[in-house]
Amino acid sequence: MEIAASQKFEIVERSDEQLQQQAASGDFVAFQELISRFQSRVFRVARRIVGNQHDAEDVTQLTFLSVMDHLDDFRKESGVATWILRIATNHALKVLRKRRGLPTVSLDAPVGDAEDSYATLPHPEFIAQWRDEPSRLAQQREVRQLIETALEELPEKYRVVFVLRDVEGLSVKETAEALGLSESNVKVRLLRARLDLRERLTRALGDEATRMFPSHDHDG
């Protein structure tokens, strides 16, 4: 039997912003939905920044406790996703600093040092085509280990920018908002991360037979 148009139910998924507002006004179900929508993303970001499951779980829990504590403080200048990822990133960075016995300082503290300019960028050295497509390489256990190790060895200020921008797909503007950095700072850190990871991965995954050498002659 056909259902009359007037009887059809339209299921409209609530936006992140609607869930946040409803949670802020005391709706626990909306809060739970917000958690289930973001828990994978928060856990993945945390796991990639802190490097192990146990700390990633702590960071995820602390993140949602902070979200609950600050539901009223959310301002609409940034999206809910950016807001939650910023909270998660800050908790993850606190874990790293605690691990190293350093005081907790904000991520933007080192802005302005030489490494945040284009002046001293590392130039590509090992240039070769990769031996296979990334989607196939990602299936190999040793390659998965390699990419995680390369990411872990990247200095944290570059790693965090790479994870938010390139892995999680935040825009440069959103990444800057999440980390309290300028967009130009995000861009230069992102470039350093990309160049560093490219170099490491190409040394491991590049086909030596296709290796070529840069001429440093860019007038052509």
Place this chain on the structure above:
Amino acid sequence: MTCEEMLAALNDYVDGEQLSATCEKFAQHLAGCNPCQVVVDNIRQTINLYQNGEPYPVPAEFQQQLKECLRQRWEAKFGPTPPQK
């Protein structure tokens, strides 16, 4: 174009942003420079590899623990929550 200008243009080029004058120059250079083409390809492959990499699923046990912890905190702050389904 200096190497530094090339590298600075590289990011915008990889992201497919609106081509600035420097970026246009970079695109022209790229057409005739094999090593630079490979570097651009390598960077795109690097990003792709991380996007395709380890998904890190949230452990089921932790999901339960998280849910319970947040429920308890919510009740302490705001009062009773609806019964669990």
